[in-house]
Amino acid sequence: MSNLPSVPTTSAPPRRNRPPLAAAVVQNLAMAIVTKEYPSGTALPPAGTLCEMFEVSRTVIREATTALAEKGLVSTRQGWGTVVLDQSHWNLLDPLILDGLFRRHDRLRFLDNLIQIRINLECPMASSAADRLTEEDTARLTEHLESMAGLLDDAEAYAAADIAFHNIIHQISQDAFGRAIVANIQSKALNSAQYSGNPKRADLDATHAAHIRIHEAILAGDAEAAAAAMRNHITQSWSRRRPRGE
Amino acid sequence: MSNLPSVPTTSAPPRRNRPPLAAAVVQNLAMAIVTKEYPSGTALPPAGTLCEMFEVSRTVIREATTALAEKGLVSTRQGWGTVVLDQSHWNLLDPLILDGLFRRHDRLRFLDNLIQIRINLECPMASSAADRLTEEDTARLTEHLESMAGLLDDAEAYAAADIAFHNIIHQISQDAFGRAIVANIQSKALNSAQYSGNPKRADLDATHAAHIRIHEAILAGDAEAAAAAMRNHITQSWSRRRPRGE
DNA sequence: GGTGGTAACTTATCATACAACTTATCGGTC
């Protein structure tokens, strides 16, 4: 098998010259499990077989299965094997698992679900930001918003700035858990064309207008308006780029 | 160090089902990192030193560091070491990390934050459950609620049934991600006395009454009332058991 | 003073061996 490349996903700082071999194995097996290639309840091939499949040593295989267990995908029992767990055990926010879910035929169910989670978490965060705003926060948020106006011709750059805009609001809200959850969703889902779509200039203009409205509400200290503006923004932005007819 | 589980001391049966050694190492190191014993940016002791500290082989240490990296606590770089990452990289929903956060001096900040997350996610789930309720769901939810009435004398049993009650609602709502997040919080935080407190009979009576109100709203198909009842329940239940004066 | 090479330390990977656990099978016993 030995599908090497990709080292994907993690934009993590430590850039290695050689990607760890275990990463490829984990990616491959995680994808196979999430897409039901290995049904829950069944056992993965034994370590020795996996060694041959991926042409690596048992050290690497053990590392991979440890990572899979950490993601809640499998559970190993000495003398029994490495059994695939039910979806209810999966760490759904894990980047690799998210990526796998986006490739399933029922991906739209998960995408809609993620948007709902974002609404549930980000609207209260916008409210909280409106309540807790300091002068320093005001300057930072305003400055960033104004810099975004210059990126309306570059969809990719605007998307990155978009995430940063939301992230600033999350920081102001001081909601560490909500921020961690949404950041996970955003940073990893962005790579998926299913999630981020292919925005046109008109889409970016509409998005930017929505950002301005959120900014206004937060600066006015109007918690309710901030939540409403955020809800509108997320809902309408998703309705513009949601894949149709699946 | 070597904080191994207690050994039965008897010579004959060499304790069956011995827990993996790596688990103890992971627990120990994760706790040390979360409680800032190892500050972010610094490197963990090298593998050889850790072997001596925990009296295990490099195999186990390697597995432990893999698990820690999977939790977002550390990042290993060949030739450099295993460096502790900033809190923004941590997987805050991980059971071990949650447990560590609950032992910090600023634990109350995280506990309040978790309650807020639960409110943000569970209220819409209650609404959704009220909208999607089927006859089968009705029977299951009602049956479970009635069985809980008999557990009001056993705080521990009622707490378990409490979680199950919420879980049934989550299932009905069909919000897979919200369910996964809240389930993580609940199942792991329950062990913490800081989170679950020490409920008295009067507390359980009040909680049960709130459960009945939620049940009524959902069965009536009143989404708005269900969300309101859920919000009331979570808020007041927390205000009853929240640690004071920290 | 700058430069390049080298030594020392680190993680990454491999190979091998053995221990511990689980299951199935094959006996023998009643």
Next chain:
DNA sequence: GACCGATAAGTTGTATGATAAGTTACCACC
């Protein structure tokens, strides 16, 4: 035939030693 214990085979868990590869710091050299 039903029950029960020993055994064998397969699996993960752990230990050990060796080698490869990446990083840093130091030191001789120009």
